[in-house]
Amino acid sequence: MTAESRQGSASVQREDCLLVARVRDGDIDALGELYERHKAKVYRTATAITHDERMAEDVLQEVFLRVNRYADSFDETQPFEPWLYRITVNLSYSWINKAKRWVNFFQDAVERLKAPSRHDPERVTESREQREVLRRAIDRLSDSHRVVVILFYLEGLSVSEVAYAVGVPEGTVKSRLHYAREKLKEAIAEEQGGVLSEVVYDFT
Amino acid sequence: MTSHDVPEGRFTDLLDVMIQWVLHESVADAAPPPATWERIRERLVKRAGVERAGWWREFRRAVGGTVLWLLESFASPSVGFDCCYDGAPGEMRESYLWLLVYQCDLATFRAQAV
Numbered sequence: 001m002t003a004e005s006r007q008g009s010a011s012v013q014r015e016d017c018l019l020v021a022r023v024r025d026g027d028i029d030a031l032g033e034l035y036e037r038h039k040a041k042v043y044r045t046a047t048a049i050t051h052d053e054r055m056a057e058d059v060l061q062e063v064f065l066r067v068n069r070y071a072d073s074f075d076e077t078q079p080f081e082p083w084l085y086r087i088t089v090n091l092s093y094s095w096i097n098k099a100k101r102w103v104n105f106f107q108d109a110v111e112r113l114k115a116p117s118r119h120d121p122e123r124v125t126e127s128r129e130q131r132e133v134l135r136r137a138i139d140r141l142s143d144s145h146r147v148v149v150i151l152f153y154l155e156g157l158s159v160s161e162v163a164y165a166v167g168v169p170e171g172t173v174k175s176r177l178h179y180a181r182e183k184l185k186e187a188i189a190e191e192q193g194g195v196l197s198e199v200v201y202d203f204t
Numbered sequence: 205m206t207s208h209d210v211p212e213g214r215f216t217d218l219l220d221v222m223i224q225w226v227l228h229e230s231v232a233d234a235a236p237p238p239a240t241w242e243r244i245r246e247r248l249v250k251r252a253g254v255e256r257a258g259w260w261r262e263f264r265r266a267v268g269g270t271v272l273w274l275l276e277s278f279a280s281p282s283v284g285f286d287c288c289y290d291g292a293p294g295e296m297r298e299s300y301l302w303l304l305v306y307q308c309d310l311a312t313f314r315a316q317a318v
Binding site for chain 1: 214215219220222223224225226227228229230231234235236237240241243244245247248251
C-alpha cells in the first residue's frame with residue numbers, strides 16, 4: 001500500500017466515523033451516505049456467501065438497518081468497514097442457515113442438471129473448465145471456510161480484519177485459509193489431473 | 205470480465221490468483237437493486253412510527269399513574285407511588301413538577317393528564 005493510498009484510506013475512515021456519529025443522532029441522510037459508500041461491498045459479499053441475489057438484497061437492507069440501530073455501539077477508534085463486514089457475515093450466515101435445508105435440496109438438483117459433461121462436444125475451453133472446477137470446489141467448502149476465503153480473496157481483507165469480521169482468532173483464520181487452499185488444490189488436481197499451470201496465460 | 209477487474213499485486217501464487225479471479229468472476233455482475241435504499245428508508249420510518257407509538261403508550265401510563273398518585277395523595281398523604289418511584293411524597297411532587305416543566309408536548313400531556 002502506498003503512502004497516498006494509506007492517507008486516502010484514513011480519510012475515508014474518518015468520514016465514515018463522522019457519518020456514523022450523525023446516524024447516532026438520528027440522521028437518516030447520513031445513513032444514506034454510508035449506504036452509497038458501502039452498498040456494493042456489502043452486496044457483493046452477501047451474494048458471494050449466499051449465492052442468492054434476493055437474499056443478498058435482504059441482507060443489504062438488514063445490514064444498514066442494524067448500522068442504524070447499533071450505531072451507539074460502534075467503536076469510533078476502529079475502522080468502520082470491518083464492523084460492517086462483521087454484520088454482513090453474521091446476517092449472511094443466519095440467512096443461509098435458515099434457508100439451508102431448502103436451498104441445498106434445490107441447489108443440488110440444479111447443479112446436477114447444470115454440470116457440463118467432460119464429453120460434451122460444446123465444452124468450454126480447458127481454462128474455463130478449471131475455473132468452473134474451482135468455483136464448485138469453493139462452493140463445497142464449509143460455510144466457515146468459505147466465508148474466510150471470500151473475505152480474504154474477494155474483499156481483500158487482511159488476516160486480522162477477517163478475524164474481527166468472523167469473530168475468531170487470527171490463528172483460526174490462517175488455519176482455515178490453509179485448509180481451504182489445500183482442499184481447492186486437491187479438487188483441481190483430482191478433476192483436472194493437476195494441470196494448474198495451463199491456466200496462467202488465461203489471466204496474466 | 206477481464207483480468208483488469210481483479211485487484212493486482214496481492215497474490216503471486218497461481219492458486220491464490222485463480223481463487224481471487226474465480227470469486228471476482230462469480231460476483232462480477234452483482235449490483236444492488238436501485239430501489240433498495242428506498243426500502244430501507246421506508247422500514248426506518250415505519251419502525252420510528254412504531255417506536256414513537258410505544259413511547260407514547262408508556263408516557264400515557266406514566267402520566268396516568270402520576271395523576272392517580274396525586275389524587276390519592278390528596279385523600280391520603282401517606283400513599284406512596286411505589287409502582288415506579290420510591291422517593292418521599294414531597295420529592296415525588298417535585299419530580300412531577302419538573303416533568304411538567306420539561307415536557308416537550310404540553311398539549312398532549314394536558315390531554316392525557318385530564
